[in-house]
Every structure is written in C-alpha cells, then in structure tokens.
Amino acid sequence: MNDVPHVSGYEGELVTVLTDVFSEFAEVSVDKFGSLIALRKGTGGGPKVMFMAHMDEIGMMTSVICDGGFVRFATIGGVDPRNILAQEVIIHGKEKVYGVIGIKPPHLTPPEEQKKAIEMHDIIIDTGYSKDELSKLIKPGNIITFKQGVTELQNGKLAGRSLDNLAGVAAIYCAAKNLKDFNHTADVYFVASAQEEVGCRGGKTATYTIKPDIGVAVDVTFGRTEGLTEYESFELGKGPAIVIGPAASRKLFSELKGVASKNKIPYQISVDPTRTGTDADVIHLSPGGVYTGVLGIPLKYMHSTVETLNINDVEMTGKLMSDFIISLNDCDKEDEECFWKN
Secondary structure, three states: OOOOOOEOOOOHHHHHHHHHHHOOOOEEEEOOOOOEEEEEOOOOOOOEEEEEEEOOEOEEEEEEEOHHHEEEEEEEOOOOHHHOOOOEEEEEOOOEEEEEEOOOOHHHOOHHHHOOOOOHHHOOEEOOOOHHHHHOOOOOOOEEEEOOOOEEOOOOEEEEOOHHHHHHHHHHHHHHHHOOOOOOOOEEEEEEEOOHHHOOHHHHHHHHHHOOOEEEEEEEEEEOOOOOOOOOOEOOOOOOEEEEOOOOOHHHHHHHHHHHHHOOOOOEEEEOOOOOOOOHHHHOOOOOOOEEEEEEEEEEOOOOOOEEEEHHHHHHHHHHHHHHHHHHHHOOOOOOOOHHHO
C-alpha cells in the first residue's frame, strides 16, 4: 500500500486496493466523500461499533512550472521543510515524473544563511526536463509524493513514509481478520477515512453517515526518541496508547483497559487534556454524541519519510479491537450495565 499515492483528497487508488482487501471480511462501500466503509454485520442485540483509521498521507501539489524544468509546489497537510531537503519525489501527472529537491552547497552558503530555517517558498523541485517538455507531462494541481518505500529494520521495526496512518489501517485490518470466524452481536464498521491530515473531514462525514454507538479512532502517536520525555512519548513494542481526556469517553477508556488486561495485551496510557489530533475530535461531536476512544500506535519521526514503528504494536492494537468486540457478546440485551446503553 505504501507504493500507492494517497495524499489527502486523492485517496482513490488506495481505496481500490483496500476494497479488495476488506471485501474478504466485510461488505464494502465508499461514501460520497471518499472514505471506505466496511461493515461486518453482527447477530443482533449489540451496539454499532466504528473503528476508524485515516488513510490519507501528507504530500504536495504542483503550483508553477518554471524555466529549466523546475517546479514550485504547495503543501498538503503538515509537511515540515526540514524533512524534505535532498529528497526524491514523484509528480503524478500524465505519467510519473521523477524529481529531486535540491539544496545549495554548503561551500556557497554564507554562515549567516546556514543559521536560518529553510522557508517552504524557497524550496523547488528539479526534474531535469525543459519547461516545454515538462509542460506536456504535468500541470498545476498534480499531486506529489515522496519516493520512499518501506525498510525492514531489526527487532520487528519498519521505517518508511506514510506509516501515519497506514499503521492504523493495518490495525483495523488485523481486527477484521481476527473476527472472521467469530459470531459477534455488534455491527462493526471498519472505516478508512479520507482527508484527516487537512482537518478530519472524512471522519466527520463517515460518522454522520454511520451514527455509531461507539467510535474508536486508530492513529499513530509519538514514539520515544532522544529528547522526548515519558510524558509526551511512548515506547515502541509495548502496545497501543489508550487515550484519556475530554474527547475520550471515560467509560469506554475503562472498558478498553479492562479488555487489554483480561487478554494480557500490553498497553500504555496517553493523557490528552484538550484535542487528540485524531479523527476522535470529530467523532465525539457527532449529533447525539458517540462514546469515543482513541488507540495510538507509537511511531518515531512522524511526518517524515522515515517514520518508524514496531509491527507488534500494530498487531496488538488489532487484537485489542477484536477482543473488545468479542467482549460485547457478554452484555445481555436487557442488561442495564452495558455502558453503551446509558
């Protein structure tokens, strides 16, 4: 999936791939906004549960084709200029056009300029074409992605671009796969939402359409690296971070913790006192309200081309979701203790 471009607003190719993937486990549809919704019907009596992971990635868009085969661009989502210097890119036009983002040699850069932060408007893509040749292949508005695949590191770790949030999509896939041979009372919706990186837009429209009783956003969170404290980051390989805070239902938080403990799934606690920075920020505000939770997969170097995670965290997140669905079977139809009925 990493090879398929899926910049915010241009997720169509990835939707095609995911439709094939999720069709094995659920009934798949695509809403008007472009989010994929895979429904696995329950046996009845349970809640409507939505697991949502955004499928879009940050990227760029061509704005001006310049003399000498250079291209100026606009960013889509949180692209950090520090992370794109000396990168290879792909412009998705009439055909793929490969380019590089160059940088002035340090030998010719004055000391005072070296101390300054790079401004995005000073960065330009070099394709090697002439302007006339390039104008036949691309036009303003074409999306641009980073030419970066996935690298397998040691001890179950992967590094690459757009693991934010292909990791979350993989986790809900794991949950769907785990539930394949189980009968569950809940109707389960697996949602790959569009345009999260530019304002949680697909998360809002999909939630309005589904009207779930319970909604869980599955996204990445900050992995522990040098310079980050235990209060703002999470260890790779120690399971998902379960969010507690105003946007997260305390009842659902307790339920997720209980399921994790019962099934011996490692987990961490993330305290988010304001916004979560995920689709949960719009899920819990859906008309009538939704019991909302957040599961964060620890990820190093977020919004770069070398985002790094531990694949075990993805699998544990998927298992927590599927075990949670199975736990709902124990909630009798007339049992007032079912938290989602209150």
